Amino acid sequence: MKKIIVPIDFSEHSEYALETAASIAKKFNSEVYVLHMLQLSNAIITASANSLNEEAVFYLKLAEQKMETFLDRPYLKNVNVIPVVKHFMVFKEINELVKAQDADLIVMGSHGASGAKEVFIGSNAEKVVRHAEIPVLIVKHNPILVEFDTIIFASDFSQDSVESYIKAKSIFNKLEAKVQLVYVNTPNSGFKSSVEIDQLISKFLKIAEGNLDMFKDVAVVSDYSVEQGILSYANRAGADLIAVATHGRKGLAHFFEGSISEDVTNHSTLPVMTFKI
Structure with missing residues (x-):
């Protein structure tokens, strides 16, 4: 298992996934690709070239700053971490990164979904499971012992x-x-x-x-x-x-x-x- 992908949204559950991935990476000597998708609005996407460039750069820089803070964790010491920022929240993009890097595992956090939300929306983890071509590990809680x-x-x-x-x-x-x-x-x-x-x-x-x-x-x-x-x-x-x-x-x-x-x-x-x- 050489490469692990961890989709994150900077939430507490994302950190659970990152810590779990780090533990697995240490056992397998794996690289960990930490993926954040910006979810830019249609307004930004359809804006003129200049305004799109300025606003996109702003959000990209903001995401990079948040990523740097998020990755400042002691459990990532001696783990080869590669941060990746994508512009759109499309789940097939995870598969594209999987194929590009020939990744072996996706690790992500989830709080689950229930009731009407589960039927009509579903959790992000659910969508990743549905689209992923490689094994997906879903983590719900703080991994006290991985x-x-x-x-x-x-x-x-x-x-x-x-x-x-x-x-x-x-x-x-x-x-x-x-x-x-x-x-x-x-x-x-x-x-x-x-x-x-x-x-x-x-x-x-x-x-x-x-x-x-x-x-x-x-x-x-x-x-x-x-x-x-x-x-x-x-x-x-x-x-x-x-x-x-x-x-x-x-x-x-x-x-x-x-x-x-x-x-x-x-x-x-x-x-x-x-x-x-």
């Missing part, structure tokens, strides 16, 4: 999720974490019998691992929703991190079908890491 000793990886154990699991396992091995695989069985259209679940998990492990050695490490949980099952099991297992695979649904498909990864991201008090299927 040690992910116990991680649960929730999966539907489909063949589509094999690649995301392999990527996740590579990261978890480097973190020297204990990983518990979790399947949530629900009473709706996704319900499966015990035999069907065993067959599903066995087929998945044969492809992903080449053997069934980890079969004993798969927990099968029954709950009214996948999200509830994941959060409840994480609490019982004393997990430090929840990892989930996501299809990254967008547009109408996202609105009507929703996203388990985004629901977990919004409602979990634990850090959540998502992996694109």
